[in-house]
Amino acid sequence: MSDDQNYWKMIDRSKKQFDENTNIDSNKILKKSRHKALTTNILISLAVLLMIVPTLTLLTYFYYGSGGHDGRANTQIKVASDVIEVTEPNMFVKRMELEETIDFFSMDLNFDVYKRIGKEEYRVGEYDIDYMLDQPAFPNRTFFLDRPHPEIPPRDEPSYFIHPALHVPYEFKKEWEIVQNVPDGTVVEAYISFSNPIRPDDIRDINPGRDPDIDFLWLAVDTGVEKKVLDSEGLPVTPIGYPIYKDPPTWTPFDNRQDNSEVFKEILNHLENHEEQATKIARAKTLALDERIDYIQENGVNIYGAVVTGPASEIRKLQDNEYVRSLKVGEVKLWNWR
Amino acid sequence: MEIDDIYKNYMYDLYRYLFSLSKNHHTAEDLVQETFYRTYLSLPEQNITNIKAWLFKVAYHTFIDDTRKNKKQIPNEEIERLKDKESSAWTPEDQVLQNEEYQQLIEMVHQLRPKHQHAVILCDLHELTYEEGAQIMELNINSFKSNLYRGRQALMSKLNERRNQDE
Known part of the structure; x- marks a missing residue:
């Protein structure tokens, strides 16, 4: 018998013997692996889902905080109060008192407007402006005015x-x-x-x-x-x-x-x-x-x-x-x- | 369930392959499980045409990662080595009952140079084609063939030596 034939015979025989003596539960191994893979997938999906809200919040704050000299939110607040002061005669916004609520890529601006009549200031209305990014919707105005x-x-x-x-x-x-x-x-x-x-x-x-x-x-x-x-x-x-x-x-x-x-x-x-x-x-x-x-x-x-x-x-x-x-x-x- | 049946067909091959690499029953079994875990995670994204070669590739990477991980645990290295010795120290009963011949064959293969070893394990012990073997070892086909040829020659001469001793 040649070396070559011997070699292949030897390999074949030992392999067969090895496989006969191997005792592994293939069903159990597959089940375990599949289960582990499933768990991993679920955990990854869960982690991604949990990351969505913080990521959006972070991006939103970054969006409103950046852009221009004092950030997009402050720029829009300035635009809103300036435009009221120059287009509504004798009406003004107390800029320290306005409230903004920032949600995902949107901002809700709420403030009161005042008039001076005689020597005193009177609260004469409310504005509610919803912003999507930096675009406002038409404001909701409520005025408490006689005329x-x-x-x-x-x-x-x-x-x-x-x-x-x-x-x-x-x-x-x-x-x-x-x-x-x-x-x-x-x-x-x-x-x-x-x-x-x-x-x-x-x-x-x-x-x-x-x-x-x-x-x-x-x-x-x-x-x-x-x-x-x-x-x-x-x-x-x-x-x-x-x-x-x-x-x-x-x-x-x-x-x-x-x-x-x-x-x-x-x-x-x-x-x-x-x-x-x-x-x-x-x-x-x-x-x-x-x-x-x-x-x-x-x-x-x-x-x-x-x-x-x-x-x-x-x-x-x-x-x-x-x-x-x-x-x-x-x-x-x-x-x-x- | 189809895919599981295919996996079952290759289970023994994979086990034998990982045993050939690690020379340890427990490690091999763990790595088979890890291999299938990885295939379940990545299967949906990939379009696999040659399942066997792909399984072997995943198994090989699993083995490499496992070896690297164990290398990092330096204080444990000594213990691991002792453990390995223990598990590969076969009792006489084991030698009769179990796969004595394959064990000896693997011991001999492991005396070869690493690249020759792996080429022989892939092609001669697990019947992968030259292309598949070259792909797993990330070599071009010619250098894979030369590794395989030299490994095979060395192994044959070792086998002859032993037969002569036995006789």
């Missing part, structure tokens, strides 16, 4: 400030009647429109030496679109302007450290970067920021109307004031003028 502005701004006609180039609608005659009949011992918030646009510094001429004894709260700025009450695309616009605080609260950008009209321009520029979001939050269908910024750059800041407040008796005096062309009454509150 709220229309929810949808009317086409072609100004509702409270009348630009000098437009004639005063007939209904505005009734407003003086209201002022005449409001009892003494109340304080009145009134929207007054001027005969001619004036510089912000010249508003003091309206009540020289504080006669009548009224406070200016908010100034409506002439931005070119007010003549038609429409923007270049034919959408209705609402007044835009800025507040004046005698004793500015800490949270407002209009803190008198620089001229309020300068701050106003800065805010418009900032809002232009987030115009889509700002328009959603504003009541107007369009803010026409591009058009307005250009106009202000060319013509400077000119005031054509203002929100004033004072005792009913002092507001009545405005009827004979040469600067004041028309007036619309806002809220009336009990005496707090001290």
Whole structure:
């Protein structure tokens, strides 16, 4: 027999012998392996499932915390409160008090809005804005006002400030009647429109030496679109302007450290970067920021109307004031003028 | 259940292969189980055409991982070696009853150079083709063939030596 044949025979024989003597339970081994594999799979799936929530939370916080100078969440909060302060006359947000709830890639913003009537601040409404990422939905507004502005701004006609180039609608005659009949011992918030646009510094001429004894709260700025009450695309616009605080609260950008009209321009520029979001939050269908910024750059800041407040008796005096062309009454509150 | 039947067919081959590598019954049995565990985990993702070669490949990697793991436990090394000796120290009854011949064959194979060893184990002891063996050892087919040839020659001469001694 050759070596080769011997070799193969030897291997074959020993293999057979080995297999005969091998005693392994193949069913048990397979069952055990399968069971172990199943357990591993379940544990891995479980771990992945458990990781989903922390991962999403982490990504969400990262998303809102990053982007821009102070993070996306803070940028949106600033946009929302700025747009309310410049488009809602005499209405402001106490920025320290607003609440945000962050969920998976969404943010829920809740805050109160205030008006100053007489010498006191009154809570006049609530806003609830839901954000998906950095896109807000239309806000839910609730106002507690006796004379709220229309929810949808009317086409072609100004509702409270009348630009000098437009004639005063007939209904505005009734407003003086209201002022005449409001009892003494109340304080009145009134929207007054001027005969001619004036510089912000010249508003003091309206009540020289504080006669009548009224406070200016908010100034409506002439931005070119007010003549038609429409923007270049034919959408209705609402007044835009800025507040004046005698004793500015800490949270407002209009803190008198620089001229309020300068701050106003800065805010418009900032809002232009987030115009889509700002328009959603504003009541107007369009803010026409591009058009307005250009106009202000060319013509400077000119005031054509203002929100004033004072005792009913002092507001009545405005009827004979040469600067004041028309007036619309806002809220009336009990005496707090001290 | 089909796949399990296929696995059962190769169970003995795998056991013998892992025994040939580890020379230890318990290790071989554990590794067979570990091998099937790995196949159950990875089977759904892979499109396997040659089940036997694939099983052997998985078994080989299982063995390598196990060896590495045991190497890391340095204080235990001595104990392991003693244990191995114990389990491979066959009582006379065992030698009669059990696979004496294969045991001796494996002892002889393990005297070969490692690469020759593995090639012989794969091709001659477990009937894998050259391609399959080369794939498992991650060699090109020519160097696999030369390893196998040299290993086979060395093993044959050892067998002859022993037969001459016996006679």
